[in-house]
Amino acid sequence: MQIKKQSKHYDAVIVGSGAGGGMAAYTLAKAGLKVCLLEAGAMYDPQKNITQLKNPWESPRRGASTKFRPFGDFDACYYGWDVEGEPYTKAPGTEWDWWRARMLGGRTNHWGRISLRFGPKDFKRKDIDGLGENWPIGYEDIKPFYDRVDKLIGIFGTNEGLEDHPDGFFLPPPKPRLHELFIQKGAAVSGVKVIPSRLSILTQKLNDERGVCFFCGQCNRNCSMAKADFSSTNVLIYPALATGNIDVVPNAMAREVLTNNEGLATGISYINKDDMMEYQVTGRTVILAASACESSRLLLNSKSKRHPNGLANSSDVVGRYLHDSTGAAMGGVLPQLFDRKRYNEDGVGGMHIYSPWWLDNKKLDFPRGYHIEYWGGMSQPAYGFGGGIEGMNGKFAVRGQQKEAGGYGKSLKEDYRYFYGASVGMAGRGEAIPLYDNRCEIDPNVVDKFGIPVLKFNVKWSDHEILQAKHMKETFDEMMHNMGAIVTWGGDYNKENNYGLESPGKIIHEAGTARMGSDPKTSVLNKYNQAHDCKNLFVVDGAAFTSQADKNITWTILALSMRASEYIIAEMKKQNL
Amino acid sequence: MNRRETLKLLGVGAISGTALVSGCKPKDDKGGAVTDPEFTYDRAKEELVREKELLAQANFFSKEEMATITILSDIIIPKDEVSGSASEAKVPEFIEFIVKDMPQHQIPMRGGLRWLDLQCLNRFGKPFRECSDKQQIELIDMIAYPNKAKPEMSQGVAFFNRMRNLVASGFYTSEMGVADIGYAGNSPNQWNGVPDDVLKQYELAYTEKQLKECVKFDR
Numbered sequence: 001m002q003i004k005k006q007s008k009h010y011d012a013v014i015v016g017s018g019a020g021g022g023m024a025a026y027t028l029a030k031a032g033l034k035v036c037l038l039e040a041g042a043m044y045d046p047q048k049n050i051t052q053l054k055n056p057w058e059s060p061r062r063g064a065s066t067k068f069r070p071f072g073d074f075d076a077c078y079y080g081w082d083v084e085g086e087p088y089t090k091a092p093g094t095e096w097d098w099w100r101a102r103m104l105g106g107r108t109n110h111w112g113r114i115s116l117r118f119g120p121k122d123f124k125r126k127d128i129d130g131l132g133e134n135w136p137i138g139y140e141d142i143k144p145f146y147d148r149v150d151k152l153i154g155i156f157g158t159n160e161g162l163e164d165h166p167d168g169f170f171l172p173p174p175k176p177r178l179h180e181l182f183i184q185k186g187a188a189v190s191g192v193k194v195i196p197s198r199l200s201i202l203t204q205k206l207n208d209e210r211g212v213c214f215f216c217g218q219c220n221r222n223c224s225m226a227k228a229d230f231s232s233t234n235v236l237i238y239p240a241l242a243t244g245n246i247d248v249v250p251n252a253m254a255r256e257v258l259t260n261n262e263g264l265a266t267g268i269s270y271i272n273k274d275d276m277m278e279y280q281v282t283g284r285t286v287i288l289a290a291s292a293c294e295s296s297r298l299l300l301n302s303k304s305k306r307h308p309n310g311l312a313n314s315s316d317v318v319g320r321y322l323h324d325s326t327g328a329a330m331g332g333v334l335p336q337l338f339d340r341k342r343y344n345e346d347g348v349g350g351m352h353i354y355s356p357w358w359l360d361n362k363k364l365d366f367p368r369g370y371h372i373e374y375w376g377g378m379s380q381p382a383y384g385f386g387g388g389i390e391g392m393n394g395k396f397a398v399r400g401q402q403k404e405a406g407g408y409g410k411s412l413k414e415d416y417r418y419f420y421g422a423s424v425g426m427a428g429r430g431e432a433i434p435l436y437d438n439r440c441e442i443d444p445n446v447v448d449k450f451g452i453p454v455l456k457f458n459v460k461w462s463d464h465e466i467l468q469a470k471h472m473k474e475t476f477d478e479m480m481h482n483m484g485a486i487v488t489w490g491g492d493y494n495k496e497n498n499y500g501l502e503s504p505g506k507i508i509h510e511a512g513t514a515r516m517g518s519d520p521k522t523s524v525l526n527k528y529n530q531a532h533d534c535k536n537l538f539v540v541d542g543a544a545f546t547s548q549a550d551k552n553i554t555w556t557i558l559a560l561s562m563r564a565s566e567y568i569i570a571e572m573k574k575q576n577l
Numbered sequence: 578m579n580r581r582e583t584l585k586l587l588g589v590g591a592i593s594g595t596a597l598v599s600g601c602k603p604k605d606d607k608g609g610a611v612t613d614p615e616f617t618y619d620r621a622k623e624e625l626v627r628e629k630e631l632l633a634q635a636n637f638f639s640k641e642e643m644a645t646i647t648i649l650s651d652i653i654i655p656k657d658e659v660s661g662s663a664s665e666a667k668v669p670e671f672i673e674f675i676v677k678d679m680p681q682h683q684i685p686m687r688g689g690l691r692w693l694d695l696q697c698l699n700r701f702g703k704p705f706r707e708c709s710d711k712q713q714i715e716l717i718d719m720i721a722y723p724n725k726a727k728p729e730m731s732q733g734v735a736f737f738n739r740m741r742n743l744v745a746s747g748f749y750t751s752e753m754g755v756a757d758i759g760y761a762g763n764s765p766n767q768w769n770g771v772p773d774d775v776l777k778q779y780e781l782a783y784t785e786k787q788l789k790e791c792v793k794f795d796r
Contacts, residue, residue, distance in 0.1 A: 042621055049619035053763060056750035058617045060632075060674050063750065068624040078621045103621070158790050172792035175770030181781045196790070203792040214765035225765075341775055342759035347768050380763055381755055383675075386745035390723050390738055406722045406734075408653045408741065413660075413757070416745065420758050 003269070003278045008247075010036040012568070013268050013283035015254045015298065018106030019554050020540035020561045021289030022232030022240075027565035029245040033572075036247050036281050037237070038270055040290070041078055041102030043250040044109065046234050051076060051221040056382050064383035072382065076222035076231075077110035078103040085449030089456040096322075096440075096457035097505035098293060104250060105233035106291070107508065108554070109222045112350050113199040113229050114373070115155050116551035117146050119164030125547055129367045131433050131464075135546040136518040136527040139166070145559035153230045153558070154206040156348075157198035165195075165356040171203045174215070176352045177345045179376035179424045182334055184353060186483025192372070192475065193358040200230035200555075201348045209239065217379070219349025229349065252279070255452050256302045257286055257537065263306030265537040271450045285536045285568055285577055289561070292543040293322070293440050296513035297455050299524075299539075300442050312514070312531035312539075317524050319441050321434035321512035322459055323548065326370065327502040328469040330476040330490035331425035334376070334483065335396060339418050345377050357550050366467040369550045370430025372475075378421035386416045391488070393419070424485050428472035431550040432504075433464050434512045459504045469493075469501035509553055511542035529564035536577050540564050637676050637683060642690050644706045646672055646740075652717055653744040660757035663748050671747035682739070689736030696733065767794035 011033035014021045025037050051074040056062045059073040066073065070080035079102040088098055101107045120139040126132055143166070150169035159167035173196035176184060187194045201213050211226030219229045227234040240246050251273035258266045258280065267282035288295040296319045302311035310318055357369030393415040394405025403411065443456035473493040480487050493500040517523025520532035529544050531537040540561040542553050549556075571577045620628060638646065650663035650672070663669070676682045693716070694704040701712045708716070720726055720733035721741075748754040770791070776782060783791075 051618045054618045061678050174768050175791040178771045215768040344761040346762035381749045383746050385749040387742045404722045405724050410657045
């Protein structure tokens with residue numbers, strides 16, 4: 001076997017092309033630096049690889065999910081929970097579900113576009129409740145970058161003057177849908193705050209390169225037609241490619257970060273999945289953005305004389321403090337909406353309203369907050385449509401007529417029409433406490449099909465998260481009642497099932513495995529996402545997060561990646577890198 | 578199907594020998610049609626390989642099983658004033674595909690159909706598909722209502738629930754079914770909020786704040 005060394009020497013070699021890698025590639029390329037962008041998945045062009053505006057009958061499985069598209073046949077993301085030939089393991093008695101997108105742009109092609117700034121308190125939670133660790137930066141450090149991300153990428157929302165849900169540069173939000181007006185009413189009775197959602201979707205023109213949302217509700221298919229939502233591909237990578245400063249290498253599975261005798265990073269060794277040959281590419285800096293766990297795996301697999309415990313891991317913190325958002329959900333029907341009038345209420349791809357955390361934890365039995373996401377209404381039929389109607393049509397009278405549950409025929413057709421569009425649901429997404437013992441490490445016995453040692457996960461929820469889920473469920477129950485909804489699923493929560501708390505990893509907000517900090521003994525990166533142990537190595541994905549607030553992490557990944565990239569440019573000018 | 582057509586269908590080079598053999602089965606064995614493998618929407622490379630394998634597979638259901646599925650589908654979703662029947666919407670073909678795509682349906686479906694035939698043989702001396710309309714409905718009435726079905730019919734209830742769900746999935750995702758249910762989206766538009774008459778119907782209104790801050794369009 002031969003290793004092919006690329007002759008071109010880059011200013012930066014970036015691993016991963018999602019939010020963190022895309023922003024780094026964009027920022028560096030625009031500044032004139034030469035960038036090599038490695039992506040483990042396939043090349044993908046949103047303007048050619050289209051699933052948007054397709055009808056359910058165009059899919060032989062009618063939009064059902066597959067191993068390739070766990071979120072449905074029209075979802076834009078390639079792969080997810082189960083990647084062929086790339087296993088991972090778990091310590092006995094622990095759970096972790098690991099989502100891996102394998103395509104240019106990664107998960108940003110299908111994500112929920114929920115774009116929430118962390119607030120001032122979110123960077124200093126240890127000061128408030130004594131748990132976890134403070135970030136080495138504060139809101140004032142990141143605010144200018146949030147502002148610029150808002151303006152560069154675009155986001156709708158409203159300035160509400162809420163201390164921990166900071167104002168930004170928002171485009172106007174869409175008006176609430178019908179079921180959202182009922183949610184708003186129910187929430188008001190329960191004292192739950194509801195405000196317009198904050199999604200990176202263009203409700204007005206932002207620039208000449210991108211169009212405006214036309215309300216098909218299909219952001220998870222990526223906006224091929226108008227580029228009106230944020231994906232790394234549409235908004236960062238293809239524009240960066242136009243500079244001519246980037247070489248994208250798809251199907252490049254990184255094996256190891258290469259280092260020299262001084263312990264500095266020199267490049268990346270990778271397998272090209274197309275020809276299964278081994279390659280090396282070198283650069284002045286190496287930037288990891290392969291997803292929190294994948295980046296940590298790379299570091300742990302990059303052992304050398306200077307870095308015997310894995311690269312940038314003298315602290316033994318790489319892989320530790322792994323945490324996901326908490327999640328619990330409940331769904332039901334709004335009987336007021338039975339037999340409702342039909343009209344197009346697709347709206348944007350996601351909720352038009354949401355609930356930011358509204359309570360004070362000092363008065364509660366768990367330490368951190370959560371926000372609530374909502375859904376419901378008349379969505380596009382897909383596989384599973386009308387499923388379980390036998391649990392509905394005996395429970396509720398149809399047009400005044402009480403029927404026997406189940407059935408068939410013309411009467412059943414009437415039932416499907418009667419119940420369509422009356423569903424409503426909500427889910428909490430909360431902040432978990434990052435714990436030292438919650439980690440991923442290298443499994444000593446298992447390799448993937450490329451011969452790369454795989455991750456072994458060892459993560460358990462603590463009472464903090466379980467009690468938070470209990471609060472979510474009790475709140476949802478009350479809100480459902482207050483809006484007049486009948487709970488049809490998620491109502492069976494108790495101590496034995498952790499109050500419906502999703503297993504860790506399921507919410508796909510993995511973070512914390514190469515955390516930032518000011519002390520090199522207890523953190524991997526400094527406040528510029530730069531490795532304490534290796535000054536020309538940066539990690540710009542969720543791994544860098546000291547904690548992840550009750551806010552979806554993408555907007556903060558983007559802001560930190562922009563900040564780190566500008567730091568790299570400045571340090572290069574000073575000849576420090 | 579000759580070899581060249583097979584290769585064209587499957588994508589040259591990416592397929593194992595066994596798949597090539599099974600790819601020829603439909604016409605040789607059971608006369609099932611090979612579906613056009615062209616997709617109108619994005620397929621990743623490995624995904625397309627699997628799609629073509631799936632579409633080239635021999636039919637799962639026998640002719641007799643398909644006949645029963647077709648009768649059941651049209652009992653569940655018959656033609657009415659609004660739309661056509663399940664078989665007109667090609668629901669049986671959808672079910673044939675989905676059991677290949679989701680193998681977890683295969684045993685319950687095959688076994689459920691067999692269960693049904695045995696019930697009919699014992700009662701009427703004929704398999705379900707050969708029974709009179711009246712006999713068929715007599716049997717279906719024993720399994721279509723979960724709360725009043727006799728305990729000894731519980732396996733039939735489980736089968737009919739699955740069948741009802743699959744037929745609903747197939748029908749309401751067809752062009753005819755989407756029109757029937759009245760889904761009005763999947764087309765470019767300008768969302769201006771809930772229509773006024775609907776707001777009025779539910780005695781709801783947007784707040785001043787919402788009217789001021791939300792995006793609006795002149796129509």
